[in-house]
Every structure is written in C-alpha cells, then in structure tokens.
Amino acid sequence: MAQQAPLLRADELNVSFGGLRVLQAVSLEVDEGEVLGVIGPNGAGKTTLFNTICGFVRPDSGALSFDGRRLLPRPHRLTRLGIARTLQGLGLFPNLSALDNVVAGATHRSRTGPVGALLASPWAERHELRLRDQAMDMLEQLGIADAAHRPCASLPYGIRKRAALARALISEPRLLLLDEPAVGLSATEITELADIVRGLRQRTTVMLVEHHMEFVMNLCDRLVVLDFGEVIATGTPAQVREDPAVQRAYLGEAVAADA
C-alpha cells in the first residue's frame, strides 16, 4: 500500500540571525492526524521553527511543503491555506468578548466584504449569524460557553487560553500549531487541555512546541527534539526519552541551571 504523503514537510531548513545559526538543516514531517511535539532546551530554535512555518521568518535555504505542494507561507494568508496558530501571548482583543474574538478568527470565511456590510444584505447577515453560532458551539465544546459574552481582559488566564484555541479552530485548520499551550496553566487545566487536544485529532493535525514534559510525553504521538538548532532525535515519546543525545541535551540544561 502506498504511504500517505505527510501533511507538512520541512526539508533542510537553515535560518540564521546575523552570525547566529538558529536552525541548521532541520528536516521533519508531520503526518495527517497526529499530534507532533517539538521539544528542546531553551534557545534550541523551537519558536523560530514555528515562525518559519508561519512565514514570520524567512529561511536562508531549505523548503517547506504542505499537503504535497510547495509552501511559501505568508502570515496573513495562513488560515486560507489551512494552517492556524495560537501564540504564546494569546493575541486576543482584550476589550472584545470571547465570542467576538472567536468570530474574528473566521474573518477569511466571512463572505460579507465591505460592500455586503454596507448593504447589510439578508444573505450576508445570515452568514454572519451562522458564524456566530459556530463560534458559540466552539466555546461550548471547549467548556467556556459561560465566558462568551465577557470581555477577554476580565477572564482568567486559563479561559483566555481556551478562547485563543477556539479562535484558531474556528478557521477549521488542517494543521494547528500550538505554541507552549500548557504554559501558565494549573495541573488540572493541563490535564484538561491534554484531553481537549486528544479530542481534536478527529478534525485536525496538531504540531506543538512545549516545555512541560509530562504533558508532551502523555499527549504526543511523536516528538522532534531540537538542540542548538539541530534535530537530535525523532520518535515516539518512549524512544526519545531513552535517547542518549536527548538526555545529554537536557542534562546540560539542568547543570547550567544549577550553576
């Protein structure tokens, strides 16, 4: 049987900032339906890898492909391509309600356009109402429907994180990139988040960057480990845990932290 092509593929990505080589010949594949974790010590290049996939950073060389086609990402066109991302800083509009923030994530699906909005055509209105229903549905699925009409600035951090996730999901991405989804959450919230992400498998592929080892080890199907901008290991959590190069990379970090 022919093997399915990966949903996302990176080939020999090289990125440098000034003289600093931040990604060195990074190659990886993300298969449809999996949860792939990217881990590595501080400064390993994880965020830079995400930023390269999203088009915020241009690689010096190397290539990306998405769904078998060359990917030349541009941040404002990502959702149209089928890629959504949550940010470490969440990036929610603080004065808008959680619901309005989620609707804002679906702007590329809004067919109203400036003329339609001016004319306020019944068709456009119906479409916008449908979007709001879907956004409400999404908040319900993530267990935060109660927060729908409250301004984001007034919500606890854990709820805001879920609102940011709902906003990414409303665009119905094929690939969802989560940047440190567990950071700032309580132990209970982290367990709940893992359940939510597991549930997402049915509808999207997930690639996440994370430091929280227990979360990553319990949740991810596969891991890619970066150290000093290089992929030092790829495999299941169990394989990666036993990998001597990974142990050395993290041990080095622990020793540095103790010093």
Ligand SMILES: Nc1ncnc2c1ncn2[C@@H]1O[C@H](COP(=O)(O)OP(=O)(O)OP(=O)(O)O)[C@@H](O)[C@H]1O
């Ligand atoms: N815009 C930039 N200009 C210069 N150097 C940068 C820039 N962005 C990142 N770096 C450097 O690139 C290296 C990798 O950074 P990056 O943020 O990608 O690592 P990371 O693995 O995400 O780290 P962390 O886990 O601490 O968030 C670091 O040495 C960082 O200081």
